[in-house]
Structures are given as structure tokens and as C-alpha cells.
Amino acid sequence: MGDLSRIEILPQAFLSRMREMLGDEYEEFLESYQKPRTYGLRVNTSKITCEEFEKLVPFPVTRIPWTENGYFYSEDVRPSRCPMYQAGLYYLQEPSAMTPAACLPVNPGESVLDLCAAPGGKATALGAALKGQGLLIANDISTSRARALLRNLELFGISNSFVTNETPARLAEQFPEFFHKILLDAPCSGEGMFRKEEALAKDWTPEKSHELARIQRELILQSADMLRPGGLLLYSTCTFAPEEDEGTISYLLEQRENMELLELPAYEGFSPGVPEWGNGNENLRKCVRIFPHKMNGEGHFLALMKKQGQPDMVQQPSSVRPDANTRKWLELFLEEIGLQTLGGKAFDWNRVETRGDKVYYLPPVNTGFRGLTFLRNGLYLGDLKKNRFEPSQPFALALYKNDVKAVISLPVADSRLTRYLKGETLLIEEGEARGKKGWHLLCAEGYPLGFGKLVNGTLKNKYPAGWRV
Numbered sequence: 001m002g003d004l005s006r007i008e009i010l011p012q013a014f015l016s017r018m019r020e021m022l023g024d025e026y027e028e029f030l031e032s033y034q035k036p037r038t039y040g041l042r043v044n045t046s047k048i049t050c051e052e053f054e055k056l057v058p059f060p061v062t063r064i065p066w067t068e069n070g071y072f073y074s075e076d077v078r079p080s081r082c083p084m085y086q087a088g089l090y091y092l093q094e095p096s097a098m099t100p101a102a103c104l105p106v107n108p109g110e111s112v113l114d115l116c117a118a119p120g121g122k123a124t125a126l127g128a129a130l131k132g133q134g135l136l137i138a139n140d141i142s143t144s145r146a147r148a149l150l151r152n153l154e155l156f157g158i159s160n161s162f163v164t165n166e167t168p169a170r171l172a173e174q175f176p177e178f179f180h181k182i183l184l185d186a187p188c189s190g191e192g193m194f195r196k197e198e199a200l201a202k203d204w205t206p207e208k209s210h211e212l213a214r215i216q217r218e219l220i221l222q223s224a225d226m227l228r229p230g231g232l233l234l235y236s237t238c239t240f241a242p243e244e245d246e247g248t249i250s251y252l253l254e255q256r257e258n259m260e261l262l263e264l265p266a267y268e269g270f271s272p273g274v275p276e277w278g279n280g281n282e283n284l285r286k287c288v289r290i291f292p293h294k295m296n297g298e299g300h301f302l303a304l305m306k307k308q309g310q311p312d313m314v315q316q317p318s319s320v321r322p323d324a325n326t327r328k329w330l331e332l333f334l335e336e337i338g339l340q341t342l343g344g345k346a347f348d349w350n351r352v353e354t355r356g357d358k359v360y361y362l363p364p365v366n367t368g369f370r371g372l373t374f375l376r377n378g379l380y381l382g383d384l385k386k387n388r389f390e391p392s393q394p395f396a397l398a399l400y401k402n403d404v405k406a407v408i409s410l411p412v413a414d415s416r417l418t419r420y421l422k423g424e425t426l427l428i429e430e431g432e433a434r435g436k437k438g439w440h441l442l443c444a445e446g447y448p449l450g451f452g453k454l455v456n457g458t459l460k461n462k463y464p465a466g467w468r469v
């Protein structure tokens with residue numbers, strides 16, 4: 001689409017309001033719609049360091065200056081076709097959208113909630129920050145979107161998540177003062193994404209913001225009430241609409257005296273929140289606005305808040321036991337692949353649970369919650385078949401480099417990796433595989449991609465049909 005036509009589709013009422021909001025900066029803001037959007041990816045630092053990533057990535061990337069692990073790539077590359085993507089080493093994400101999760105400091109071992117999490121752009125970042133310790137509850141109210149969320153968490157190798165498909169009200173009932181950290185990336189009018197998704201501009205009406213602001217007010221109170229004393233809440237939207245941004249934060253501060261706004265990390269392109277766009281509270285300056293004419297990304301709003309009090313780390317550990325049958329066949333399998341660790345940590349049999357013929361590795365924190373609709377509790381390890389255990393694809397992806405001994409590691413550019421991802425059987429040369437036969441983990445430069453079974457120099461493909469590219 002021609003550049004000017006991007007401006008032509010912007011609703012007049014939206015433009016008038018932006019002119020009023022931005023004053024002298026308005027023309028510059030409008031010009032940003034004639035510039036191309038940018039493309040970003042975020043490195044999964046729980047699996048690979050940025051230095052390693054830079055050495056291996058086969059297409060040009062440049063650092064996104066306001067994040068620690070984000071990179072721009074150009075429009076003509078297809079990063080989702082690279083085996084590094086299928087190994088869960090990065091997530092494709094609009095550059096500004098990397099900011100909210102990066103501004104919520106998550107420590108391994110904490111209980112974290114992403115209330116509106118699908119498709120998982122921010123949940124994958126929060127999960128990576130937990131490094132397999134503690135608990136991530138990733139929720140979305142939409143079932144189809146929650147499925148996409150689960151897939152992305154599995155691709156990222158997150159083993160300690162509980163993926164729910166619930167209303168925020170039900171979660172608020174179940175989890176009073178439970179979480180150390182909460183991300184509320186609220187449903188919003190999406191004004192900041194008009195350059196990226198024209199359909200949003202076409203569907204926009206001024207009335208939409210009123211209805212969304214009502215929902216956001218409900219969600220932010222519920223979030224505050226689910227926070228432990230001393231806990232942190234990060235609120236974000238991708239809209240410029242004042243009532244959805246400073247308006248929602250003003251409402252929270254009026255309704256909950258135990259919540260206070262905190263300063264966010266400074267960056268030259270960030271603009272402060274505007275008190276007059278909310279209830280006039282001077283602290284609203286601590287919010288951050290991201291405008292496309294000031295940064296190389298789309299529009300966003302974020303606010304970091306703390307609940308008064310001292311945080312504690314009291315958590316109930318998971319304590320399940322595998323049945324004898326599961327233990328026997330799973331143990332045999334783990335021996336065959338030479339499992340040393342899972343996600344860099346000692347394998348914990350007190351987290352193994354079998355439901356029907358499916359075997360799960362539960363999060364380290366007790367997740368015996370009652371009455372919640374969930375899609376996944378922990379990591380789906382695989383299936384018990386007659387006299388054997390068959391591993392799942394999420395299990396392969398939750399393994400880190402050096403977790404298992406029985407590997408076949410090929411260079412990123414080796415075409416056999418792409419053929420594996422299509423479901424083909426591969427020829428493996430002598431010396432390329434760690435063992436002579438049996439289950440092996442196929443890796444891209446040491447980073448696990450999926451399982452296969454080696455028989456006389458050929459690797460039988462065990463990459464599931466639903467994952468193939």
C-alpha cells in the first residue's frame with residue numbers, strides 16, 4: 001500500500017483527538033505513518049545468550065536499543081523458516097511490544113500472572129525470566145487464543161506454566177494476594193497498531209474506548225487484589241486513548257490506596273504520562289508513552305505499580321509421585337537419551353504425574369487449584385504406550401543444550417534440519433550421532449529441535465505432524 005494511503009485510512013475523529021493531544025508534535029506524528037513499520041525478534045535468553053545468538057543467526061539483525069535481547073530484522077527475511085525459530089530460540093514480536101515484560105522485574109522462583117496473555121508475546125518473556133523456577137499462570141479468556149498461547153509457551157520451552165482459559169473474575173476469586181508479579185496487557189482499542197494492522201483503524205469508533213475503559217477498570221482492580229503485599233503490577237496497552245491509559249491508572253489509584261506508581265527505566269525515546277489525560281495526579285508522569293514519531297516502533301503505554309507491604313516467598317512446593325508403571329518406562333527412556341538435567345536442573349520425580357496415558361512434569365509450585373478451566377498444567381512429557389514411553393515435542397523443546405547425551409547436532413545451515421521439520425527421514429553419517437541406535441535428540445548447533453529414532457544410519461522422524469512446517 002502507498003505511504004499516503006496509510007494516513008487516508010485513519011479515522012478523522014482519531015486524528016482530531018491526536019492533534020489536540022500532541023499540539024506541535026502532531027505533524028511529526030502524522031509523518032511517522034508514511035514510514036515503514038519495523039520488525040523485531042526477541043531472543044529466548046533461557047536457552048541461548050545474545051552473544052551465541054548473534055554468532056549463529058543466518059540473517060542480518062541489529063540490536064533494538066531499548067531492550068536487552070531484542071533485534072530488528074528486515075521485512076524481506078522470513079525468520080520463522082529458520083530452524084533456530086523452531087528450536088524456540090527467539091519469538092517474533094513488534095519492537096515496542098517487547099517493553100512491558102522487560103519493565104516488569106521477574107525473579108526465578110516467584111509466582112507470576114499474565115492475565116490477558118494470548119498469543120504469548122509477553123508470557124514467553126516472563127516465563128524465560130523465571131528460568132523454570134516458580135510458577136507462571138498464563139491466562140486468556142478466549143479458548144482459541146489460549147491454544148495459541150500454549151503452543152508458543154511450548155515452543156519457548158517453558159516448563160513451569162499453568163495455562164488457563166478463565167474469566168479474570170474467577171481467577172480473582174481463586175487467587176487473593178497470591179502473585180509476586182502481574183502483567184495486565186489489557187484488551188484495548190489498538191490505536192498504536194494502526195500502522196501495522198489497518199483493520200484496527202477501519203474498525204475504530206470513539207465509543208469503543210468507553211467500553212474498553214470499563215473493562216480495563218475491572219481488570220486492573222482484580223489484578224491489584226491478586227497481588228501479594230510488596231508485589232508489582234505492570235499495566236500496558238497499545239493505544240493512545242487517554243481514558244484507556246492514564247484514565248485507567250487514575251481509577252486504580254483512587255480505588256486502591258495501597259497501590260503506588262513507580263518510575264520506569266528511562267530511555268531517550270520514552271515520553272512521560274500526562275497527568276491532565278487522567279485525574280491530574282502528578283505521579284502519572286511516571287507512566288511511559290511510546291509514540292511512533294519518537295521511536296522505531298509502534299504506539300504503547302505502560303505503568304508500573306507496587307502494592308504496599310513486604311513481599312514474602314512462601315510457596316507450597318509440588319509433591320506428586322509417578323505411579324510405578326510411569327516410573328519404569330520413563331526412567332528407561334531417560335536412560336536411553338542420557339538425560340543429565342531438564343532445563344539445566346536436576347530431574348525431580350516429585351513433579352511427575354500421569355493422567356490417563358499422558359505424563360506431565362508439573363511446575364515446582366503446587367498447582368492443585370480447584371475448579372479452573374485450564375489447557376495445561378506444567379510440561380507435557382509424553383505418552384505411556386504398551387511397554388514403552390513416547391516423548392512429546394514440548395519435552396524436546398524444554399531441553400536445553402547439554403541436557404542430554406544422545407544428540408545429533410547439525411549446523412544451522414544443514415538442509416537436513418529443514419527436511420526434518422517437514423517430516424522427512426534423514427541420513428546420518430558415522431560420527432554425527434552420539435550413539436549407534438535408538439532415541440536421539442536432533443539439534444541445531446546443540447539446541448534441541450525434536451526427537452528421532454536412529455536405525456542403521458537413518459533417523460526415523462518423530463517430529464509430530466501438528467508441528468511440521
Ligand SMILES: C[S@@+](CC[C@H](N)C(=O)[O-])C[C@H]1O[C@@H](n2cnc3c(N)ncnc32)[C@H](O)[C@@H]1O
Nearest residue numbers: 116117118119120121122141142145185186187
Ligand atoms: C492485547 S491482547 C494480549 C496480548 C498478549 N499479552 C501478548 O503479548 O501476546 C489482549 C487479550 O485480552 C483478552 N481479553 C479480551 N477481553 C477480555 C476480558 N474481558 N477479560 C480478560 N481478557 C480479555 C483477549 O482475548 C486478548 O488475547
